[in-house]
Amino acid sequence: MLTQTADARPYAVPSRFNVRIGPENSIGLFRGKEKTFSPNEDLFSEGDPADCIFMITRGAVRSYKLLGEGRRKIEAFRLRGDVFGFDSGKEREFCAQAIDEVCVLTARRHSFVDAATGYETMRELCAVSARELRRVQQHTLLLAMTAPQRMACFLIEMLRRLGERHIVELPMSRQDIADYLGLSIETVSRAFARFEASGLISLPTSRHIVLHEPEALQRMCE
Amino acid sequence: MLTQTADARPYAVPSRFNVRIGPENSIGLFRGKEKTFSPNEDLFSEGDPADCIFMITRGAVRSYKLLGEGRRKIEAFRLRGDVFGFDSGKEREFCAQAIDEVCVLTARRHSFVDAATGYETMRELCAVSARELRRVQQHTLLLAMTAPQRMACFLIEMLRRLGERHIVELPMSRQDIADYLGLSIETVSRAFARFEASGLISLPTSRHIVLHEPEALQRMCE
């Protein structure tokens, strides 16, 4: 029943545009072709040539790296409006995989990096890179916190990025969250249970979260 | 006795240069005035105007953030040859503090960011920013590991950045290492003791480390 909250969200992305459309990492001059991906389909893998940049117009993507012994580190969740895939080198440093049904705009990388595109575009790319840097720095601070704190940060982040009032519809599984926060899936689940028991949140379903006390969660993040 | 290994290292940085001098984050066009800092002296603090960039020509700097309850997170160690201080915003995100006797070259930030300096400089700044991004990403992967693994990564990193053959002279204290790796000082100390007991390293003094099996440590990092 809560699903419609997100589905009803009015949103449209033209296939060509030169305005900022998302809350994170937008590039004004972005132009690209639309492409869709099914759940768990790879947008690219580690080692692939890093020849294009993406902007998500629908769905969510996990950017991750596989470690030893079946461990996986999710480095970022890319959500609607996010621009990503600007790897510094020639090759991808991470895998990118669709979490749900995903629609993206792509643009060839060299069209941004070539001198011909001029100084302003270069500046924008620098800005994206800098924002990305801040995001990763924020994430390392998160990993220095306790499990409940990481969970609180995660909820606040999701509320900010895809929250509708005080309701969040998570596109990702508990395992995804665990791999993003550097916790076990059980700890994530228990943290949700604790938050609900404390009256901070409600969980109508495992993916739908109502934040009753976002300020309290916010305070936990420091 | 091991001290002379590092002190005798031949190295000179001219006060003006346009060549890459260090292994990390060098900018070719860097020009600046030399400045020195005593141990524990601040290069800058959080919130200061981010109006200049630094290149270290001598000593080591810790870049850190103070968290709640006397906790401190060291985000990076800046060593000789490193370029840093290119914050994306107008204000510093971190504090930078001299660990030992430090000598730096500084350059005003706007001289890099102004359109007048041209496209190439912009490109170089982008490259620095991208390298910095990769470094932070590497650091977050590190924080997902166990204590011995973090320690192994740390030793390998230090060997690469300031090692002479298989010997490392650490400029930083155990507390610094702990705050960098997200561990307690006791855990750091115990990890050193274990490595020594396993024959992986020797500790002639607490700051001088001989790596007998760098390959074994390297393997631990994955």
Add this chain to the structure above:
DNA sequence: CGTCCGTTTGATACATTTCAATAACGGTGG
């Protein structure tokens, strides 16, 4: 020689992981 500070070592407490079992959900086919 004694003091001070950083480091090491030991004992205990705690948070989180791991292992194991149960429960809830989503889809499929009868």
Add this chain to the structure above:
DNA sequence: CCACCGTTATTGAAATGTATCAAACGGACG
């Protein structure tokens, strides 16, 4: 509509790793 199944999520109990607390050690320096 319901029964079945595989998957995902939750919950419990035990094991583990690291932090914390406390004390001893060591070198540098007056």
